[in-house]
Amino acid sequence: MALRRSTKVFGAGMAAAALAVTAFAAPVQAADPGPAAGTGHRATQRAMDDAVASGIPGITTQARDGRGVWKAASGVGDRTTGAPRGKNDKFRVGSITKSFVATVLLQMEAEGRLDLDDKVERHLPGVVRGNGNDGRRIRVRQLLNHTSGLFDYLTDAEYQRTYLLEGYLEHRYDTLPPRKHVRVALAHQPLFEPGTKHSYSNTNYVLAGLIVEKVGGRTYEEEVRDRIIGPLGLRNTSNPGNSIRLPRPSSRGYAKLFASAPDRIDDITEMNGSQGWADGDIISTAGDLNRFYRALLGGELLPPKQLRAMKTTVSAPESPGVSYGLGLTRLKTSCGTTLWGHGGGMVGWLSMALSTEDGRHQLAFNYNSGWDTGFRRKIVDAEFCGTP
Numbered sequence: 001m002a003l004r005r006s007t008k009v010f011g012a013g014m015a016a017a018a019l020a021v022t023a024f025a026a027p028v029q030a031a032d033p034g035p036a037a038g039t040g041h042r043a044t045q046r047a048m049d050d051a052v053a054s055g056i057p058g059i060t061t062q063a064r065d066g067r068g069v070w071k072a073a074s075g076v077g078d079r080t081t082g083a084p085r086g087k088n089d090k091f092r093v094g095s096i097t098k099s100f101v102a103t104v105l106l107q108m109e110a111e112g113r114l115d116l117d118d119k120v121e122r123h124l125p126g127v128v129r130g131n132g133n134d135g136r137r138i139r140v141r142q143l144l145n146h147t148s149g150l151f152d153y154l155t156d157a158e159y160q161r162t163y164l165l166e167g168y169l170e171h172r173y174d175t176l177p178p179r180k181h182v183r184v185a186l187a188h189q190p191l192f193e194p195g196t197k198h199s200y201s202n203t204n205y206v207l208a209g210l211i212v213e214k215v216g217g218r219t220y221e222e223e224v225r226d227r228i229i230g231p232l233g234l235r236n237t238s239n240p241g242n243s244i245r246l247p248r249p250s251s252r253g254y255a256k257l258f259a260s261a262p263d264r265i266d267d268i269t270e271m272n273g274s275q276g277w278a279d280g281d282i283i284s285t286a287g288d289l290n291r292f293y294r295a296l297l298g299g300e301l302l303p304p305k306q307l308r309a310m311k312t313t314v315s316a317p318e319s320p321g322v323s324y325g326l327g328l329t330r331l332k333t334s335c336g337t338t339l340w341g342h343g344g345g346m347v348g349w350l351s352m353a354l355s356t357e358d359g360r361h362q363l364a365f366n367y368n369s370g371w372d373t374g375f376r377r378k379i380v381d382a383e384f385c386g387t388p
Contacts, residue, residue: 041070043382048074048365051375057254058085061365062286063383064294071286077251077368079265090236090250090285091366093351094344097282098205102144102327103296104212104223106306113215116141116309116326120148123211127182132189140211142194143204144326145314151188152201153181163275164347165257172271172347175242178278181206198314198324202279205327209278220278232295237284240273246283253348255370268348268370280344286364289353293341297359311340335385345370352376356384 041063048059051074058075077085108114120128120135120143128135133150142148153159161167163176185203192199209220216223221239229237238247246253246269255268273281284292295301302310313323313330322331329342331354341354350372353364363383367376381387 040065040067040386041072041383043386044363044379045072045074047375047379047382048072051367051373051379054373054375055371056367056369056373056375058251058368059365059379060085060087060089060091060251060286060368061363061379062087062290063361063363064290065361069287079252079254079267083251085251085368086249088236088249088285088287089366089368090247090283091351091368092246092253092276092280092344092346092349093282093284093289093353093366094276094280094346094349095202096284096289096342096344096351096353097276097278097280098327099293099296099342100224100228100282100327101205101208101212101220101278102310103301104216104220104227105140105144105208106302106310106326107227108212108215110303110306114140114211116144120207120211123214124207127179127210128186128207130186133186138194140208141309141326143208143211145198145324146200146204146316147195147198147314148201148204149190149192149194149197149199150201150203150207151185151191152199153184153203153206156184156188159184165259168255168257168268168347169266172268172275173244175272175274177274178206178210181277181279182210198316200316200318200324205279206277212278224282228292228301232291232300234284234288234291237282237288237292239281240283242272242274244270244272251368253346253368253370255348257347271347276346280346286353286366289351289364290355290362293353293355293364294359294362297340297355297357333384334381334387337384339380339384343376350376352380354380354384 057079058077061072063070071087073085073087075085077083109116118140120138138148162171212220212223252267253269254265257266258264310326310328313325316322316324328340330340332338339354344351348370350367355362
């Protein structure tokens with residue numbers, strides 16, 4: 001699942017992630033010495049340390065620039081033992097998964113197997129129907145840039161109570177097939193006429209994953225593995241399927257699930273991977289995410305026509321200064337640098353992966369918490385502008 005909304009500028013979060021936080025002490029882990037250490041990332045490390053001091057358990061980060069690769073971590077990976085956050089941790093990337101899915105569909109278009117302007121009905125006949133929803137009026141492109149008007153299943157009140165908030169601990173091992181998420185969404189009327197507005201909806205990418213499977217004749221996971229993970233050598237990236245555990249090395253993930261107890265923090269590390277899917281199930285590392293976006297923006301994964309389409313954006317009114325392409329977000333830093341990438345959230349995890357357009361300067365980082373304290377944008381500005 002790919003959480004959203006309260007911190008929508010980075011495409012992640014939601015009501016649960018926006019609950020008030022209580023700061024707690026956590027040790028700071030120094031950055032790895034390396035080619036770039038001590039020369040260009042001091043502000044980034046300070047911003048990370050400040051985020052931990054504000055109440056984030058731990059952060060793992062990798063930056064790449066002309067000086068080399070810089071890895072760092074701050075805070076704890078396990079609140080019980082006090083073990084530090086690892087610099088090479090694997091984590092649930094949430095909505096960053098959408099960039100992978102959009103890439104697969106654009107590759108399929110380049111192969112002549114579908115067209116972005118195909119109606120959803122052509123590939124998923126009868127699937128999007130009811131309550132005013134109609135796949136005969138929605139194009140594949142509108143799924144990928146969130147202009148379909150389809151309701152976001154994650155904002156359904158009952159779904160939130162059961163799988164994201166107070167019911168999470170009881171139901172986190174449940175297996176949830178993708179079509180359950182679609183049914184939840186279609187129980188609601190569309191938000192607007194397709195193509196007339198933008199509204200971020202995880203339902204769009206569940207349907208995109210189903211189209212990947214229909215066109216490819218294989219599972220969405222196999223397509224991502226054989227088209228992206230394998231060719232790029234992303235050895236630390238995987239789809240969890242129904243597995244409940246994170247592969248090592250990894251830290252614990254934490255969430256605030258109860259509005260009635262805003263200071264309560266639960267360890268939510270284990271969850272059935274099917275509760276996310278093509279909208280947000282991938283597990284990866286900061287290093288692999290940087291490698292993926294560098295290859296994507298550098299033209300290694302898509303022909304020029306498809307990459308241009310991916311970078312053709314629509315405004316995201318709920319996120320001033322942010323625009324959305326096909327599984328790709330564009331934003332500007334405080335110093336005017338244009339960045340491309342995506343953010344992601346799961347219950348217990350918040351991530352960002354951003355790159356300059358030429359791929360020469362990149363940053364990816366992860367919080368092992370489902371809440372934010374306002375420092376993610378500061379970390380980004382620290383890295384790309386040099387000031388927290």
